[in-house]
Amino acid sequence: MKTDVVKIDNQGAGFSEAVYQTRKAAEFRDVDKKGSIQLQLMTEEMLSLIHSLTGERKASFWLESEGKRFEMHLTTNSVLDSENRSRLISSSTANRNEAAASFLGRLIDAMEQAAAKKPDLSDDSALDEAGEDVYNRLIENPEWDRYEQSILRRLADSIKVFIRGELVHITVIKQLAE
Secondary structure (H helix, E strand, O other), X not given: OEOOOEEEOOOOOOHHHHHHHHHHHHHHOOOOHHHHHHXXXXXXXXXXXXXXXXXXXXXXXXXXEEOOEEEEEEEEEOOOOHHHHHHHHHOOOOOOEHHHXXXXXXXXXXXXXXXXXXXOOOOOHHHHHHHHXXXXXXXXXXOXXXXXXXXXXXXXXEEEEEEEOOEEEEEEEEEOXX
């Protein structure tokens, strides 16, 4: 079974529809309340993860299921800088870009990584204001605290990230007990 494809936009339209489609798919497959809540939470965290790392909310979401096996899919187009590309790939359970599975795929991936824009670190005004007590310390990115990643990794059986050019595709797989 495949749900309707839900379009998500920057104003948040489609977010609740994606969660609704997930809930309806769980009902259709006769999933218990706990399993349904887990699937809905994974859907919400997928949408938040992609927005946190790409800034994009123009995405397509759908869910496929067979028995009690669920695959949640999210695709978007985004130009990722090297840092966010690395963060997104680190969200996968295998810590790799699934689009780079073949020799040609690895070659293309290597070229895309080399061409990826480096994050702009030229704004060091925080260092100037803070003075010596932050000298030589790593400053965490306040925009992403890895919350979505930790929730997804805890609940999902598998998270796959495919990045090819500007196309980003995330698949989250969960097998619930029969």
